[in-house]
Amino acid sequence: MSNGRFKEKLESDELLEIIFDYAAEITLEHNLDRLLILMANMGRDMTVAERCILWLYDERTDELWAKVAHSMDEVRIPSKAGLAGYVFQTTKPLVIEDAYEDERFRSDVDVKTGYRTKSVMVIPLINKQNKILGVYQVINKLTEEEVFTEQDVKYLSLASSYTAQALEAVLMNIEMEEAQKEIIFKMGEIGEVRSKETGNHVKRVAEYAKLLAIKAGLSEEEADLIRVASPMHDIGKVAIPDAILNKPGRLSKEEYTAIQAHSNIGYDLLKNSNRSILQGAAVIAKQHHERWDGRGYPDGLSGEDIHLYGRIVSVVDVFDALASDRPYKKAWSINRIITHFTKEKGKQFDPVLIDLFLKHLDGFLAIKEQYDDH
Structure with missing residues (x-):
């Protein structure tokens, strides 16, 4: 120099x-x-x-x-x-x-x-x-x-x-990946529309899942994989009869068993793909109704035997269900949801994920507002 x-x-x-x-x-x-x-x-x-x-x-x-x-x-x-x-x-x-x-x-x-x-x-x-x-x-x-x-x-x-x-x-290659992601989102919406959900439910759950994954310490790349895979969590609902899926009253034991089958149906639809996104989607479809205490379905898994992807989507899917109007109920208040999550910590949900969710609640509420149904 x-x-x-x-x-x-x-x-x-x-x-x-x-x-x-x-x-x-x-x-x-x-x-x-x-x-x-x-x-x-x-x-x-x-x-x-x-x-x-x-x-x-x-x-x-x-x-x-x-x-x-x-x-x-x-x-x-x-x-x-x-x-x-x-x-x-x-x-x-x-x-x-x-x-x-x-x-x-x-x-x-x-x-x-x-x-x-x-x-x-x-x-x-x-x-x-x-x-x-x-x-x-x-x-x-x-x-x-x-x-x-x-x-x-x-x-x-x-x-x-x-x-x-x-x-x-x-x-x-990025354009092709974006096209694939768009297809996955649209497929996820099909399952939700049949059960009177909106496309925004799929978007909200996807964004919630990515945010919670990042807060749980996952890399940006893996968090984005969960974001893209999560819209397929209820794809198995395509095989559930409308009369059961949209029944306004209480389900019979047989009807509830039929509803539960959507987890395995979704898994079977996705499990044979060699693409990482669809492999992740298969895990989420099967395990997002498992419970931390082992009382969930379809396999009665408990604790960390439930894949982290399933545990993450379990939290955010329930949050969106409670925080949104549904044909059979009005949206819960945020305080009521906080009380419910606190009560179910270590029972229905991974306690660490619940703590992270509540600590960063403002971020999840911002996503809710961004993709509001109204």
């Missing part, structure tokens, strides 16, 4: 080493967050910059968003805004010595973070079909010249054209 302040320019062999090292990692990465980090780090290191922001285009909102900006949280801007928006619209690279002398520059991010943007280079990220996916924005050249060069534009454009293919593959 010159004068103890600047970094040296990269030699050709150093640049190639950076490109090959990152390209090897990028082509093997299937997680979007980690991939964006790698691609942003590659842009920063290749150009000897202080920061690199990789903006991606969101067609649904017509925005550019940066999941990864070094030392910053996610940022979203209109697709026509700022230097990034200009390059996205024109698909032409842009090199600027001092951003504050360019009227297209948006300084609000600097103001928010206390950062000072000076030199900037922005290049389009384009796939093999010549479609623009987003833009690379590298900030503050750290060599003595402090200005990005045409060579920087050339090299980063070349490297980004290779990595765009890996990015597109991951984005396509």
Whole structure:
């Protein structure tokens, strides 16, 4: 580093080493967050910059968003805004010595973070079909010249054209996963609609389940699996006759036994899938009516013999049932629900999960309000 302040320019062999090292990692990465980090780090290191922001285009909102900006949280801007928006619209690279002398520059991010943007280079990220996916924005050249060069534009454009293919593959996989999740939610709604439930019941239980899973110490990834799997918890109801499912009065012993069968029916529908989401859904379908004290169904499991997924969905499914209007009852007050959960702690429900639920009740009530039936 010159004068103890600047970094040296990269030699050709150093640049190639950076490109090959990152390209090897990028082509093997299937997680979007980690991939964006790698691609942003590659842009920063290749150009000897202080920061690199990789903006991606969101067609649904017509925005550019940066999941990864070094030392910053996610940022979203209109697709026509700022230097990034200009390059996205024109698909032409842009090199600027001092951003504050360019009227297209948006300084609000600097103001928010206390950062000072000076030199900037922005290049389009384009796939093999010549479609623009987003833009690379590298900030503050750290060599003595402090200005990005045409060579920087050339090299980063070349490297980004290779990595765009890996990015597109991951984005396509995410779209497929989202489609699968949507199908699962819709299938879950089928079971609920037949028993006069609303689609929002499925959404609420899913969000409650994810929140409780996180509070119970599960990873974000596993909590999201529970969120996606939980809508299938009552899918077995598709095989229960309407006359029993929607009977307004008390069920006979035979009718109650028929209702209980939905747990095993749901499990049998899902158990043979090799997809982790549907495997989780199978466990939840079978075990969400088990009780901590062993008096539940279908297998009379107790305590930690009941899978954590089943214990989590048991709590949140009952909460939503009590907190919502049903054809046969009005919604309970929150105080009445708290009293019931406190009474059933260690009986119907896992005591640790009940403590966590009550401790973070405000979060569950916020979800209830967000997905209210009215």
